[in-house]
Amino acid sequence: MNEGASVTEAAANIGVVGLAVMGANLSRNLASREGNTVAVFNRSPQRTEALVAAHPEAGFVPAFSYAEFAASLQKPRTAIIMVQAGAATDATIDALVEVFEPGDIIVDGGNAYFPDTIRRERAVRATGINFVGAGISGGEEGALNGPSIMPGGSDEAWRTLGPILRSIAAVAEGEPCVTHVGHDGAGHFVKMVHNGIEYADMQLIAEAYDLIRRGTGKSPAEIADIFAEWNRGELESYLIEITAEVLRQNDAATGEPLVDVILDQAGAKGTGAWTVQTALALGVPVSGIAEATFARSLSSHPEQRAAAAELPGPARAIAVDDEAAFIEDVRQALYASKIVAYSQGFDEIRAGAAEYGWTIDLGAIARIWRAGCIIRAQFLNRIADAYAADADLALLMGAPYFADALARGQEAWRRVVVHATAAGIPAPAFSSSLAYYDGLRAERLPAALVQGQRDFFGAHTYRRIDREGAFHTLWSGDRSEIPA
Ligand SMILES: NC(=O)C1=CN([C@@H]2O[C@H](COP(=O)(O)OP(=O)(O)OC[C@H]3O[C@@H](n4cnc5c(N)ncnc54)[C@H](OP(=O)(O)O)[C@@H]3O)[C@@H](O)[C@H]2O)C=CC1
Numbered sequence: 478m479n480e481g482a483s484v485t486e487a488a489a490n491i492g493v494v495g496l497a498v499m500g501a502n503l504s505r506n507l508a509s510r511e512g513n514t515v516a517v518f519n520r521s522p523q524r525t526e527a528l529v530a531a532h533p534e535a536g537f538v539p540a541f542s543y544a545e546f547a548a549s550l551q552k553p554r555t556a557i558i559m560v561q562a563g564a565a566t567d568a569t570i571d572a573l574v575e576v577f578e579p580g581d582i583i584v585d586g587g588n589a590y591f592p593d594t595i596r597r598e599r600a601v602r603a604t605g606i607n608f609v610g611a612g613i614s615g616g617e618e619g620a621l622n623g624p625s626i627m628p629g630g631s632d633e634a635w636r637t638l639g640p641i642l643r644s645i646a647a648v649a650e651g652e653p654c655v656t657h658v659g660h661d662g663a664g665h666f667v668k669m670v671h672n673g674i675e676y677a678d679m680q681l682i683a684e685a686y687d688l689i690r691r692g693t694g695k696s697p698a699e700i701a702d703i704f705a706e707w708n709r710g711e712l713e714s715y716l717i718e719i720t721a722e723v724l725r726q727n728d729a730a731t732g733e734p735l736v737d738v739i740l741d742q743a744g745a746k747g748t749g750a751w752t753v754q755t756a757l758a759l760g761v762p763v764s765g766i767a768e769a770t771f772a773r774s775l776s777s778h779p780e781q782r783a784a785a786a787e788l789p790g791p792a793r794a795i796a797v798d799d800e801a802a803f804i805e806d807v808r809q810a811l812y813a814s815k816i817v818a819y820s821q822g823f824d825e826i827r828a829g830a831a832e833y834g835w836t837i838d839l840g841a842i843a844r845i846w847r848a849g850c851i852i853r854a855q856f857l858n859r860i861a862d863a864y865a866a867d868a869d870l871a872l873l874m875g876a877p878y879f880a881d882a883l884a885r886g887q888e889a890w891r892r893v894v895v896h897a898t899a900a901g902i903p904a905p906a907f908s909s910s911l912a913y914y915d916g917l918r919a920e921r922l923p924a925a926l927v928q929g930q931r932d933f934f935g936a937h938t939y940r941r942i943d944r945e946g947a948f949h950t951l952w953s954g955d956r957s958e959i960p961a
């Protein structure tokens with residue numbers, strides 16, 4: 478580490494490294510707050526020059542080397558990194574550690590994989606510099622006007638960072654959408670699950686659109702009106718709102734609905750897969766999130782889709798007698814499946830907190846997701862209420878409000894899944910959410926048979942319903958049972 482430049486050169490109280498969509502807008506957000514002077518740095522100088530030229534009102538302090546960036550910051554220095562996850566983040570942290578000093582704070586605001594954040598926090602802390610992994614959600618508009626922020630890291634770093642992050646975060650019912658989630662990787666863990674829920678929510682909405690289009694023959698613009706109407710009720714959310722916008726958009730080149738000219742292969746940068754991988758390791762069944770993630774993968778294998786195109790099946794058309802009733806069924810199925818997705822996500826956060834020793838206030842997470850982030854929704858108030866009533870809820874969807882909503886919606890949900898299945902319309906997120914609901918409420922599951930099979934081929938033992946202990950049947954002997 479070097480000593481940086483003299484204090485007299487240090488004009489900025491905060492800095493941002495990485496000036497693509499998120500970093501540029503976050504820098505402008507920071508600069509717009511009273512008392513902030515923002516130093517900006519990007520690996521390629523053109524981005525720095527472009528940002529500074531485009532926004533003279535922001536009073537940015539541009540830097541063209543890491544040493545210059547460090548010198549432009551008041552001590553203790555605070556810098557927020559907004560670069561690509563993975564190697565880019567490691568390279569940026571390494572470069573900052575070289576020019577920062579003990580007591581300074583490095584915040585990684587990108588979508589890092591939480592084990593990386595745990596590793597980085599440990600390594601950077603050893604230098605005396607604070608490292609905070611902070612999930613930031615809201616896309617371009619959120620970064621500019623107020624995102625939802627999920628910081629991890631130490632209590633000491635939070636004391637310094639808290640006021641800055643509160644000043645730039647979205648506000649929901651007077652409360653800034655930021656909370657100290659927990660230590661080291663807790664913030665990025667929660668952001669990861671946020672994105673997993675985002676994948677599920679998006680897939681469910683996409684399935685609802687597909688079913689309505691195939692069931693009623695309505696145009697995308699007409700379905701946009703349906704989503705806009707839904708957005709005035711219990712489904713009110715940013716994702717429903719933007720779905721109406723996307724469906725209403727016509728392609729300038731062809732005049733066709735834009736949704737009909739977009740290639741039907743969904744991309745993914747990895748956070749959904751991380752959510753599922755982590756859930757598998759924790760033994761948490763996030764089946765809705767997993768199906769949503771796999772649905773993107775399935776869409777993106779054109780060679781396999783071409784190979785399967787001639788396989789037999791129904792014509793993917795639903796015969797609907799009562800259009801209005803069918804649309805209402807889809808709405809209810811969407812709401813029920815959405816409850817499942819959030820319940821699964823919160824279950825994963827609860828399990829992750831237990832595994833990694835974080836104290837995560839689940840009600841506070843619901844509250845900071847009410848504004849600023851991509852999954853912001855009226856519905857999150859209901860989740861916050863559920864955790865306020867019982868902070869140790871074993872199952873979010875078992876809370877009275879959600880249990881009632883599921884009870885009200887489950888018949889419609891079943892009708893939609895039956896229709897979809899009979900018509901050969903894939904609705905993996907709707908179907909798997911319903912299977913999860915039925916699985917959890919089942920008095921008895923065929924898991925008993927799986928245990929019998931495991932004991933048969935691998936002497937893995939089983940437990941009995943009527944006695945304590947583990948048992949094994951001598952399958953290749955006289956088939957008597959012995960205590961294991
Ligand atoms: N876009 C979004 O809606 C959201 C993104 N995020 C996360 O925020 C972060 C930034 O996202 P976004 O603004 O979309 O930008 P990108 O994820 O596209 O990252 C581009 C930035 O990373 C920099 N970069 C790439 N490789 C390196 C490297 N080896 N060393 C230093 N810098 C490097 C680029 O610099 P250069 O210009 O020199 O190439 C550029 O500033 C990401 O982690 C992303 O996952 C979080 C929430 C929402």
Ligand SMILES: O=C(CO)[C@H](O)[C@H](O)COP(=O)(O)O
Nearest residue numbers: 614615744745746747748851
């Ligand atoms: O973090 C985000 C929103 O919360 C980003 O928009 C993220 O890139 C979305 O993930 P993907 O690109 O995999 O759809």
